[in-house]
Amino acid sequence: MSDSPASGVGSVPVAEDGQAESREGAVTVCEGSKGERLPGGKPRAMASQVSFEEESQNPPTVGHWKPLMPSKGDKEEAESGCQDAGGVHEPQSTEQLNVSRLRSSSVEIREKGSEFLRDELHKAQKELKLKDKECERLSKVREQLEQELEELTASLFEEAHKMVREANTKQAAAEKQLREARGKVDSILFAEFQAWKESPTLDKSCSFLDRIYREDVGPCLDFTKQELSELVREAVEQNTLTIEPVASQAVPVGKVAAEECGGPKKCALSGLPRTCKHRIMLGDSGNYYYISPSCRARITAVCNFFTYIRYIQQGLVRQDVELMYWEVMRLRREMSLAKLGFYPSEM
Numbered sequence: 001m002s003d004s005p006a007s008g009v010g011s012v013p014v015a016e017d018g019q020a021e022s023r024e025g026a027v028t029v030c031e032g033s034k035g036e037r038l039p040g041g042k043p044r045a046m047a048s049q050v051s052f053e054e055e056s057q058n059p060p061t062v063g064h065w066k067p068l069m070p071s072k073g074d075k076e077e078a079e080s081g082c083q084d085a086g087g088v089h090e091p092q093s094t095e096q097l098n099v100s101r102l103r104s105s106s107v108e109i110r111e112k113g114s115e116f117l118r119d120e121l122h123k124a125q126k127e128l129k130l131k132d133k134e135c136e137r138l139s140k141v142r143e144q145l146e147q148e149l150e151e152l153t154a155s156l157f158e159e160a161h162k163m164v165r166e167a168n169t170k171q172a173a174a175e176k177q178l179r180e181a182r183g184k185v186d187s188i189l190f191a192e193f194q195a196w197k198e199s200p201t202l203d204k205s206c207s208f209l210d211r212i213y214r215e216d217v218g219p220c221l222d223f224t225k226q227e228l229s230e231l232v233r234e235a236v237e238q239n240t241l242t243i244e245p246v247a248s249q250a251v252p253v254g255k256v257a258a259e260e261c262g263g264p265k266k267c268a269l270s271g272l273p274r275t276c277k278h279r280i281m282l283g284d285s286g287n288y289y290y291i292s293p294s295c296r297a298r299i300t301a302v303c304n305f306f307t308y309i310r311y312i313q314q315g316l317v318r319q320d321v322e323l324m325y326w327e328v329m330r331l332r333r334e335m336s337l338a339k340l341g342f343y344p345s346e347m
Contacts, residue, residue, distance in 0.1 A: 193325050200313040202237070202306075209309075216335040217305070220298045223269040228289065231282050232269070236302055239310070240283040243296065246276070267292035297343030298335075305331040 189211070196208035204213050221236070223229040235241035246264065267274045267290065274292035280299070281288050291299070308331055311317050317324060337343075 190325060193328065194321060197312070197321055197324065200309070202309070202313065212305070212332065216332050216339075217302055220302050220335045220339045223295065224271050225269050228269055232280070232299065235282045236299065236306060238283075239306070241299070241303070242281045243278055243299065244281075246279050246288075246290065264290060266290065267295055269295045294338075294341055294343060298338040301331070301335040301338040305335060 192208040192211065196206055202209070204210055217233075221229055221233045223232075232241065264276050265273055267276055269289070269291055272292070274294075276290035276292055278293075278296050279288045279290045305328075308317075308327065312324060319327075
């Protein structure tokens with residue numbers, strides 16, 4: 001093979017198995033292309049001519065032919081082979097090793113990242129399930145509370161309606177009783193009031209005031225101290241009686257002795273030991289008398305009655321006759337209650 005000259009056509013014979021001839025022949029061809037002398041001392045042109053003549057005489061060998069001019073891939077392979085022959089392949093092998101290491105590291109990081117993400121996803125799914133259970137529990141609690149609230153509202157609504165119905169029933173019954181009571185008014189007493197209203201007077205000789213004096217005013221102003229009781233009645237009729245609260249350290253003043261006027265611990269009208277928070281003065285005498293809360297309530301009830309009938313006499317009350325009559329009846333009831341000892345606690 002070393003004695004066979006290279007073809008002048010620029011191709012190298014190849015064996016039937018597709019493999020090129022030995023590397024030495026290829027190197028020879030490469031060196032011959034540079035214009036150097038080929039083995040045997042023949043110049044490149046002469047060697048090409050001799051080879052051409054030999055080939056023209058010898059029959060062609062059937063086989064595969066490969067172009068002498070290498071393709072791009074062959075060129076790279078040849079250069080790689082040359083570099084391998086010269087010992088330059090070691091940096092490239094180190095670089096490939098580094099690349100493979102980087103690839104393996106990247107795969108490992110990717111796998112660890114995937115595993116971390118799977119763990120986080122599993123945790124998130126567990127937390128989501130727990131939150132779903134909590135939401136479901138809270139939803140049931142809310143539904144239960146809403147149901148209880150609806151039941152309570154319905155119960156309160158029904159109870160309120162029941163109370164309203166009962167109140168309306170009681171009011172209707174009270175109004176009915178009032179109408180019946182008005183229908184059963186003593187015609188004689190009402191007739192006496194109407195007669196007095198036609199010509200109102202404070203003279204107790206008229207039938208209307210005479211009845212009230214006998215039934216209400218007299219018993220209400222009838223105290224243990226009879227003499228002082230008469231003076232109080234006259235002062236009430238003449239509208240000259242004064243009632244005022246007293247200080248805790250007040251001392252009786254005037255011509256009457258302290259024993260007769262009582263004191264903060266003794267009532268002048270009943271003579272009983274009582275805490276007296278008020279005192280009365282009759283006219284302009286300057287004499288003060290300490291009275292108990294019960295005596296004050298009785299005197300006040302009588303004064304309120306006389307004040308109202310004075311307003312009627314003076315024409316200051318502009319109401320229907322029946323309404324005036326019922327107001328007189330209310331004042332008579334107040335005198336009856338005070339006579340029995342019922343009075344407000346603030347007195």
